[in-house]
Amino acid sequence: MSLDKHQMAALIARDIPHGAYVNLGIGRPTLVADHLPADSGVVLHTENGMLNMGPAAKGDDVDPDLINAGKIPVTELPGTSYFHHADSFAMMRGGHLDVCVLGAFQVSAGGDLANWHTGEPDAIPAVGGAMDLAIGAKSVYVMMTLFAKDGSSKLVPECTYPLTGVGCVDRVYTDLATFLITPSGIEVRETFGITLDELRARVPVPLAG
Amino acid sequence: MSLDKHQMAALIARDIPHGAYVNLGIGRPTLVADHLPADSGVVLHTENGMLNMGPAAKGDDVDPDLINAGKIPVTELPGTSYFHHADSFAMMRGGHLDVCVLGAFQVSAGGDLANWHTGEPDAIPAVGGAMDLAIGAKSVYVMMTLFAKDGSSKLVPECTYPLTGVGCVDRVYTDLATFLITPSGIEVRETFGITLDELRARVPVPLAG
């Protein structure tokens, strides 16, 4: 069976090392937090200036001064620290985060990432911290469905959407398979409800089994 | 009569605008602090990470964690802030200090400063924050005797000692005269116990009266 988004999030959560410093991109990657065990020691970073972010705030805990990068009210955990934007992005860009998990429109065989702009001429461009996250973390994990709504593969020989970062993606977690991007090409770590041959037939990139 | 170092310090103190943010270089320039009136509103910066430094610490007030750039124990005043070295030098280099007062071996007609190295071949070079201070403050005042022990002028057409900064000095306070360095040359603002003609005879730089 293919994975739903919660199963994908759980799979990623299981792969994050104990005690890692992690940034979860806005959207689906934030689901990963729900699957981290209580004793994971994982510390969440949000690029708007906070380490050791807690779960979303509810009810009386909502504080307009305490939000995540998606502008959703969150909470703080013991051991939180706050810092300004230049310090926060220095932390990201300086390679101090262990893992970041991002959504994507496309990932190329060489690990290029496209996740900020569909390239449509009338779209208003908006990048936020995506380009900084893409090049900053020690490991960049992408979380996405393998195929777009029109059935085309989002794992591609070369991205056709405008790039977010070049050669920055290490792993791609999808509903149908997990891919490792290595210097010698893409390796399929595991599949879900699909065979390697079926994958090879539908994904226009060489896949090592 | 020529000025002694305390009179020079008093003269500089009088010229510092109300409420200015000021760095006093190590050595004689620190004397300027003793002559600032209590209501001057002047805020002293020390490049090792502090604004609103107070007077030297005495007796029980001595705290090895609270020192100035000359490594002398000092005190804090209400409204002090501490910051790390990169932030402290960003403050200097970014042009936020109103005035810094520095000692000098030589100042050139064009405002070049030499104050860090005598150029002797066996001298161990040591620059500290001198080059950062020289280029950072909005106004750089030099405090020095006008003549060296051998009688030579320290105000020179071109510095012969290794430079600290190029074209960075705005004013030179000496025991015998105060000089303003302007785009059109050096102007003598006032003299002490010496005539302008005597000055011109001994200082090898054109002096406007």
Place this chain on the structure above:
Amino acid sequence: MSAKIYETAADAVAGIEDGSTVLIGGFGMAGMPVQLVDALIDQGAADLTVVSNNAGNGDTGLAALLAKGRVRKVVCSFPRQVDSWVFDGLYRAGKIELEVVPQGNLAERMRAAGAGIGAFYCPTGVGTPLAEGKETRMIDGRTYVLEYPIKGDVALIGAHRADRMGNLVYRKTARNFGPVMATAARLVIVQVSEIVETGDLDPEAVVTPSIYVDRVVTA
């Protein structure tokens, strides 16, 4: 010592000139200096370049400034939001310029302006449309893009508390761009929830030292 404390937001924004580059703090609404932006609307300065992370939310604050036609250009990382209809309309009508800057570059370029850095080689954006036409350089096997400082004529900042000298502390993630913008503008205007006596802020916990602050008003 209290020369920096202003009675009203109108007094605090007096003198901002047409054509100014105005840095406006905040990430969404957290840290947004709403009262100062409202005062700037009343003050009337036009032909502004606004540098801020977003391009206004709803119909108030920065969005209202845009709606009044006072802004020539927006420099930001993320203009497109669910409630950014004012900006969206102006942009699609060709009535406003937009420079999209990666969020980290926005912060670092203002930091460079404040720190006296002339330009810096940055790893973000290499090979992307946002680096097109920019100088690049390979250093130690990695490619970098050359980025230049963003200086402000004015910064409008929302902080938590100020003392009467102008030292500032912020609150939680509302800190965001405030401390960096305070270093990057010639005239720094701050709205705070509370002004305390000088000496009442912990010197170890001051985030923006008083040297960076010109005018403070309670909002």
Place this chain on the structure above:
Amino acid sequence: MSAKIYETAADAVAGIEDGSTVLIGGFGMAGMPVQLVDALIDQGAADLTVVSNNAGNGDTGLAALLAKGRVRKVVCSFPRQVDSWVFDGLYRAGKIELEVVPQGNLAERMRAAGAGIGAFYCPTGVGTPLAEGKETRMIDGRTYVLEYPIKGDVALIGAHRADRMGNLVYRKTARNFGPVMATAARLVIVQVSEIVETGDLDPEAVVTPSIYVDRVVTA
């Protein structure tokens, strides 16, 4: 959560390799991690490059490390002090290399290493012997020198308090180079006066976030 807390300074400095670049905090003795430097002497790593503001005082700490012949090169802003006889002797005997760096460049170059900046154009030192042979560029009518990051394999830092996650606060001007060095080295080792429970430091006042800290020991 307490994987970062070490029992002894000897444990904390274990594994530092010959040939390492070691960043050592402190400005004079303020913030100097004396116990860690002593432990490094016992640990035995040699052929080190030491980056620190000064080049040792008296006969202890960094001066003792130099006296043992463990240091190949010193990168600092101010080696020459009244009590720097150990360094002075080695230098005059040609037994140690010296790179003198303006203090602001020392700080900013380490900050660049920590922040992922490939190089930066800096106003300090232009036209002086310390910029000789370096690339320069005119930007907006001002000349700048191109400066590169200083990265450490290890940083040894003295701070005031840590919590069990590794968040740090400093004390007064002993803060100096610690926070910058913590960002610039692969392995960051800290001595503190006191370790407190996680949650006991004010999140608004943490100066070095836990992400930068690998090992903490009470000294």
